[in-house]
Every structure is written in structure tokens, then in C-alpha cells.
Amino acid sequence: MNRKEFLSDCGKMGMAGVALSLFPWLESCTEKAKQEVHGEKARIGIIGTGSRGVFHIKNLLQLQQAEVVALCDNYRPHLDDAAQYYPKAKLYEDYRQLLDDKNVQGVIIATPLYLHGRMTIDAMNAGKSVFCEKSMAFTLDEALEVYNRRKELGSVLFIGQQRLFDPKYVKAMSMIHEGVIGDVVGVRNYWYRNNDWRREVPSPELERHINWRLYREYSRGLMTELACHQLQNGSWAMGMLPEKVMGSGSLIHWNKVDKRDVYDCVTAIFTYPNGVNMTFESIISNKHFGMGEQILGSKGTIDLVTGMHYTDEPMPKGSGMHQLVEQIERGVMSNSVFAGTSWAAETGSTAPGMPIMPNVKVVTGESSVGAEADGSKELVDAFLHAVITGKQPEKVLEESYYATQFALLADKAMHENAILTLEDKYRVPYVPLGSR
Amino acid sequence: MKDIVIPAAVVRREIIIWLCCFVAANIVNWVVIIKFATPWYEIFSQIGYVTITSFVFYGLLLMLRAAWWLLSRVFKK
Numbered sequence: 001m002n003r004k005e006f007l008s009d010c011g012k013m014g015m016a017g018v019a020l021s022l023f024p025w026l027e028s029c030t031e032k033a034k035q036e037v038h039g040e041k042a043r044i045g046i047i048g049t050g051s052r053g054v055f056h057i058k059n060l061l062q063l064q065q066a067e068v069v070a071l072c073d074n075y076r077p078h079l080d081d082a083a084q085y086y087p088k089a090k091l092y093e094d095y096r097q098l099l100d101d102k103n104v105q106g107v108i109i110a111t112p113l114y115l116h117g118r119m120t121i122d123a124m125n126a127g128k129s130v131f132c133e134k135s136m137a138f139t140l141d142e143a144l145e146v147y148n149r150r151k152e153l154g155s156v157l158f159i160g161q162q163r164l165f166d167p168k169y170v171k172a173m174s175m176i177h178e179g180v181i182g183d184v185v186g187v188r189n190y191w192y193r194n195n196d197w198r199r200e201v202p203s204p205e206l207e208r209h210i211n212w213r214l215y216r217e218y219s220r221g222l223m224t225e226l227a228c229h230q231l232q233n234g235s236w237a238m239g240m241l242p243e244k245v246m247g248s249g250s251l252i253h254w255n256k257v258d259k260r261d262v263y264d265c266v267t268a269i270f271t272y273p274n275g276v277n278m279t280f281e282s283i284i285s286n287k288h289f290g291m292g293e294q295i296l297g298s299k300g301t302i303d304l305v306t307g308m309h310y311t312d313e314p315m316p317k318g319s320g321m322h323q324l325v326e327q328i329e330r331g332v333m334s335n336s337v338f339a340g341t342s343w344a345a346e347t348g349s350t351a352p353g354m355p356i357m358p359n360v361k362v363v364t365g366e367s368s369v370g371a372e373a374d375g376s377k378e379l380v381d382a383f384l385h386a387v388i389t390g391k392q393p394e395k396v397l398e399e400s401y402y403a404t405q406f407a408l409l410a411d412k413a414m415h416e417n418a419i420l421t422l423e424d425k426y427r428v429p430y431v432p433l434g435s436r
Numbered sequence: 437m438k439d440i441v442i443p444a445a446v447v448r449r450e451i452i453i454w455l456c457c458f459v460a461a462n463i464v465n466w467v468v469i470i471k472f473a474t475p476w477y478e479i480f481s482q483i484g485y486v487t488i489t490s491f492v493f494y495g496l497l498l499m500l501r502a503a504w505w506l507l508s509r510v511f512k513k
Contacts, residue, residue: 319478320468321485 022177023170025393028382037065042387045070045104045128047095047119048111049082050210051199052133056108057085059377065384072098075209077202095119099126106156106387108380109133112212113219117142120157121149129156129387131380135224136404140412140426143404147428150397156386158379159400161232165382166375168307169236171357172295175309176237181297184238187278188294189230191222193366194287196254197264214260221262222249222282223411224404230293231410232403233304234270234278237295239432241402242270242278244421249414253285268410280410290366307360308353398430457493461486 020026027033042065046053049071060066072092073079079091092098098107099122106129109119117137123130136159137143150157163169176184199210212218213225235241247268254264264285270278293304300311317323361373386392405426413420462479465486469478 317472319482319485320472320474321465321478321482321489323472323474324464324468 022174023164023395025164025382025396026170028385028393029165029378033385037385037388040388041065041067042129042384043067043069043103043105044384044387045072045098045101045107046082047072047098047107047109047123048115048133049073049078050075050110053078053108053110054082054085055376056110056380057082059380061085062377063381063384065381065388070098070101070104075206096122099123099128105129106131106383108383113224114138114212114217117146120146124149124153124155124157127155129383129390131158131160131383133160134400134404135159135220135228135407136400137408138220140405140408140423143401143408144426144428147397147401154392156383156390156392157397158383158386159397159404160376160379161229161396161400161403162375162379163229163232163304164236164375164396164399165378166373168357168360169304169375172302172304172307172309173236175356176295176297176302177239180300180309181295181302182299184295184297185276186296187234187237187276188292188296189227189233189279190281190289191226191230191291192282192287192289193284195284196257197284198258211260214258214262216261219262220408220411222264222266222284223268223280223407223414226282227266227268227280227410228403228407230280231270231278231406232399233293233295234272234276235399235402235432238272238274238276240272240274241422241430242406243273244271244419245269245406245410245413246419247410247414248417249411263414266410266414268413270406270410287366291363302356303353306362307356309356310349310351310353312349395431398428401428402430453497454490454494457497458487458490460493461489464489 020030044060044066046057046068049057050073053073057068060068068086068089070090070092071079071082071086072095073082074093076093079093083089083091090098090101090103092101095111098104107123109116109123109130109132111119111133113135116132116135117139120130120132120136135143137146146157175181197213201207201210208215208218213221219225245268247266249263249266251260251263252265254260265283267281268279270280272278291305295302295304297312299313300309302309318326363374382393405422409420409422412418465479465482468474469476
């Protein structure tokens with residue numbers, strides 16, 4: 001999807017103007033913004049050309065403003081794979097050499113989590129615009145350091161929170177801010193998979209290098225790799241940040257197969273100042289429920305993943321004749337037990353719901369790399385625009401910052417077996433998404 | 437093959453019976469409009485359902501009449 005298609009989608013939603021006033025980072029998707037950079041190219045270097053790096057490269061190939069001039073990876077097979085897409089790009093095995101390359105204007109960092117903070121700061125110090133994959137950093141302190149350094153330098157910094165650019169999320173959040181589902185009373189996020197989360201390792205000494213996600217030395221596991229995407233839903237919907245965090249995590253299945261030390265089963269609860277809870281649950285040894293993100297309101301529910309709106313309001317009852325027929329049917333079909341239970345299971349609603357916009361593109365969440373139409377391409381496109389213009393979009397960084405901080409805080413709560421609040425020193429100015 | 441001839445009097449009688457069923461179905465419609473507090477324009481908008489209901493009534497009546505005719509024949513013998 002290009003900018004035009006994105007805005008066309010927004011237009012179909014009848015919300016382009018509203019969305020731009022509520023969510024100003026979408027400004028870079030407008031026709032006006034496109035004209036601003038017409039004919040110009042952003043010269044990009046990719047640091048980390050593994051699966052996610054190549055996913056970005058494939059998107060960049062389709063974007064007019066992109067010119068990949070440098071590639072970097074310290075694992076040669078990945079670097080050579082990426083070079084096939086951009087044969088003219090300079091190849092580096094040390095990211096610092098790429099940062100010294102004056103031809104590179106902006107970098108996309110798709111490396112293991114423990115490198116994000118250091119590489120982002122080094123890149124900003126080298127005068128580059130930076131797009132770094134989520135999560136923003138490995139620790140709470142490091143995330144703050146990145147945030148502050150960007151503020152000092154005024155650099156362009158994007159973090160890979162692509163939902164902010166996914167039309168169905170934008171539409172859903174607009175509806176929530178308009179009060180379509182009433183007061184937000186709960187936020188449910190879950191992400192279930194049934195796979196070992198491993199990449200193929202050609203030789204045993206490369207295990208930690210390639211499967212870094214599985215080791216706490218390099219990753220915070222499910223919280224930083226999956227939850228980080230979903231945790232912004234609550235803040236985006238309610239316009240506030242969680243007050244306290246608690247959670248529990250354990251290794252219940254995949255540790256029988258390998259020597260990983262990150263949890264394969266986590267549950268976290270985030271409580272907001274108004275008392276509303278947001279939950280995140282992930283299990284990677286059962287995939288029945290897949291990925292889900294639901295905003296529960298006093299008048300209805302919006303499923304962000306499927307782009308469906310379900311109302312809790314009573315459905316129109318139909319004509320008198322319909323109601324009569326229904327009453328007769330109920331009479332005929334009713335259970336005539338004479339000493340049955342007075343309790344009936346409160347099963348979920350089977351109401352079919354309404355799509356929030358035409359042609360909703362549903363992403364399953366099964367892929368560990370990325371998916372079509374999940375907002376990633378629009379996010380990278382917006383980054384290219386920012387590289388050329390040097391303008392940092394409003395609010396996006398703060399949202400990414402807090403998504404990272406709360407993912408890390410929940411991980412900490414799990415390991416310390418404690419209920420935690422984000423210390424004041426980690427709080428940066430926050431203008432809620434959706435506030436005008 | 438022999439033609440089946442339905443006398444005009446029978447046709448008239450059946451039409452009158454169906455019209456009675458139609459009136460009865462309309463009465464049912466008025467009753468449910470009052471009972472379920474639905475709008476009065478349903479007198480017209482539900483005319484399709486009312487017509488179907490009238491045929492249901494007519495069919496039920498036909499079965500009753502057939503049963504009556506059979507029983508009366510049995511007792512006559």
C-alpha cells in the first residue's frame with residue numbers, strides 16, 4: 001500500500017481530516033507531504049539484514065523515495081542475501097563503518113534488542129536519521145538515554161510500532177475517541193503461537209547469535225518482541241498511561257526442547273489511573289486463539305485485529321409479527337425440564353458485528369518477521385519522508401518510548417514478582433494520542 | 437381424462453373463508469402491534485406477513501374441515 005492507497009483507505013473511512021487532526025503523524029501520508037518530497041530520494045543504510053531487515057528491504061524496493069546505499073551485518077550469509085536486492089549498495093560488517101559513510105542519510109536498525117539503544121545513539125551522534133525496530137532499548141535506563149539524546153540532537157527517530165500507521169487501527173481509534181463504544185472499560189491483548197520461535201542454525205556456535213530472542217542476555221522475550229506492539233493500544237484508546245504493572249511469566253514447554261531462558265508463557269496486567277485494566281497474555285505452545293487485541297467499551301467492543309465492531313446495545317427487535325413468531329418459536333423450542341438448574345452458562349455474544357471499514361486487511365500474527373498490510377510499509381514510508389525533510393512527526397516517539405518502558409517494566413515485575421510503577425525519572429512529556 | 441368442475445358456489449365459499457382468515461390475520465397483527473408497542477404503520481408494512489398468516493389460517497381450517505368431513509362420513513355409515 002502506498003501513501004495514496006493509505007489515504008484512499010482513510011478517505012473511504014470518511015475520516016482523513018479527522019484522523020490527521022487526531023493523529024498528526026499521518027501528515028506524512030498526505031498528498032501535500034508527497035509533493036513536498038517529490039523526486040527526492042532518502043539514502044538509507046540497513047543495519048541488520050536478517051529476516052526483519054530483509055522484510056524492510058522488500059518494502060523499500062516498492063517505495064519511490066527509497067534508495068538503499070549501504071548494508072551492514074556481521075553475519076555474512078545474511079549480508080550476502082540482502083545484497084541481492086541492492087547489488088550497488090556498499091557492504092559493511094561493522095555498523096560504525098556504515099555510520100561513517102557520509103552518503104548515508106538515514107539508517108534502519110533491525111538488529112537484536114540488546115544492540116538497539118547503543119546503535120541508535122551512535123547513529124544519531126553520527127548525524128543520521130534513525131528508524132529502529134522495536135523495542136526501543138534493552139533497559140529502562142537505556143530507553144531514557146535514547147529519548148534524551150534524541151531530544152538534545154533533534155534527530156529524526158522512528159521506532160517500529162507499525163500499528164500507528166495501520167488504517168484499521170487508525171479508524172478504530174477514531175471511533176473509540178468519538179465514543180462509539182462508550183467508556184473504555186477494558187483492553188485485552190493476547191498473542192498465541194505454537195512454534196519454537198527458533199531460526200535454523202547452521203553451526204552450534206551460532207546458536208546465540210541467530211536465536212538471540214531466546215536468551216535473556218540479548219532479549220526480554222515475549223514482552224519486548226510481541227507485547228511491545230500491543231501495549232500501545234490501551235494508551236492510544238484511553239489517552240493515558242498505566243499506573244501500575246504486575247505480571248507472571250514462566251518457562252513451561254520449550255525449555256524441554258532447548259536451553260532458552262526467556263519465558264514462553266507470560267501474563268501481565270496494566271492498571272490505568274481510572275482503574276481500567278489492560279491485559280497481555282502470550283503462550284507459544286498453543287495457537288488456538290491466535291492474536292487478539294480488543295478494546296472493550298460500555299456500549300460495545302472493537303476488535304482491532306479483525307477490524308470489527310460489536311455492539312452491546314440491544315438489537316432492534318423487529319416488527320410485531322416477527323416478535324410473535326419468535327415468541328412462538330421460543331415456546332416450541334424451550335426446554336421442558338421440570339427440575340433443571342437455575343444457572344445457565346453466560347456464553348459470549350454471537351452477534352456477527354460490523355466491519356469498521358471496507359476491505360479490512362487482517363494480519364494473523366503468526367509470522368515472526370512481519371506481514372503484508374500491517375502498517376510497516378507506511379511506517380517506513382513516513383520515515384523516508386522524515387529523512388528527506390528532517391521533520392520528526394509529533395507524538396510517535398513518545399508512544400514508542402512508553403510501549404517499550406511498559407514492556408520492560410512488566411518483564412521486571414515478572415522477574416521481581418512485584419507490582420511496579422514507572423518511576424518519575426522515566427516519565428517524559430506525554431501528549432496522549434487522539435487528543436487535539 | 438375427466439375435467440374437474442368446481443362449482444361457482446364452492447369457489448365463492450372458499451374465497452369468503454380465506455377473506456375471513458385474512459381479516460383474522462389482520463386482527464392478529466393489530467393485537468401484536470399493541471402488545472409489542474411497535475409502530476402502527478406495520479398495519480401496512482407487514483401486509484406480506486399478514487397474507488402469509490392468512491394462508492396458514494386457511495390451511496389449518498382446511499385440515500379441520502377435512503377431518504370433520506371424514507368423521508361425518510364415518511358416522512353416517
